[in-house]
Amino acid sequence: MFTVTPVRAFADNYIWVLRQDTGALAVDPGDAAPLIAYLQHNRLALQGILLTHHHADHTGGIAELLRLWPQATVYGPAGIPGVNEPVMDGSRFHWKGAQFEVMAVPGHTLDHLAYLAEGKLFCGDTLFGAGCGRVFEGTPAMMRDSLAKIAALPDTTRFFPAHEYTLSNLRFALAVEPDNEEILLRQTVDQKQRAMELPTLPTELGLEKTTNPFLRCHVDSVKKSAEAKAGHALADETEVFTVLREWKNHFA
Ligand code: ZN
Ligand code: FE
Numbered sequence: 001m002f003t004v005t006p007v008r009a010f011a012d013n014y015i016w017v018l019r020q021d022t023g024a025l026a027v028d029p030g031d032a033a034p035l036i037a038y039l040q041h042n043r044l045a046l047q048g049i050l051l052t053h054h055h056a057d058h059t060g061g062i063a064e065l066l067r068l069w070p071q072a073t074v075y076g077p078a079g080i081p082g083v084n085e086p087v088m089d090g091s092r093f094h095w096k097g098a099q100f101e102v103m104a105v106p107g108h109t110l111d112h113l114a115y116l117a118e119g120k121l122f123c124g125d126t127l128f129g130a131g132c133g134r135v136f137e138g139t140p141a142m143m144r145d146s147l148a149k150i151a152a153l154p155d156t157t158r159f160f161p162a163h164e165y166t167l168s169n170l171r172f173a174l175a176v177e178p179d180n181e182e183i184l185l186r187q188t189v190d191q192k193q194r195a196m197e198l199p200t201l202p203t204e205l206g207l208e209k210t211t212n213p214f215l216r217c218h219v220d221s222v223k224k225s226a227e228a229k230a231g232h233a234l235a236d237e238t239e240v241f242t243v244l245r246e247w248k249n250h251f252a
Helices: 032-041 063-068 140-153 166-174 182-194 203-211 220-230 237-249
Strands: 001-011 013-020 023-027 045-050 072-075 092-095 099-103 113-117 120-124 158-159
Touching: 001 032, 001 063, 013 032, 013 158, 032 045, 032 063, 045 063, 099 140, 140 203, 140 237, 158 203, 166 182, 166 237, 182 203, 220 237
Parallel strands: 023 045, 045 072, 120 158
Antiparallel strands: 001 013, 013 023, 092 099, 099 113, 113 120
């Protein structure tokens, strides 16, 4: 069993640090400095890095970290500089008795991966608290399929996204479903967390299913809201998702 701690980077990134004994794995170290400070303060050796996708805010720290810990295994999509253990959908590996399973979740980028271990999913910029990543390289249908894959995991699965976007996502969720009391309740809880400068993450799949509009494209109120926004009827969940994603892109 490993423990997981967030290390803050940039304005709103989290570098999740998995610890077991004196060893650590870091997920998406976009910036080396705060991670090095954390590892040194806690006398931890960096044994590995898990990369979800190629964006600089997730990979920028690799070179410097490898200078300090040259023996670290860098798991990630093939093609990212520094990756010395390329993985893909279905890949498995072990770290100190914990088994990791890799899932391909394209949409935000084409190379996007998520890592599942001990009921925890390190999902990068695919799923956020009450939201999902922007579709940069894939198509909305691709992103929606990736989210459906994630949503098929057990409801107790805990998600560790790479950004603190929950409060702004909840404002959007309320615009989509103004009468959803679960969203209002979550907003109250998460506003308190942020007021104390604490993370709103990790989150749980069960909570996302009741409050995240992007996992609720099949729900009547969400569909109606998307249809009102589009100005016409929507045929299926992918169309609902596409309208929601576009709406959120311009939502302030
Ligand atoms: Zn990204
Ligand atoms: Fe990012």
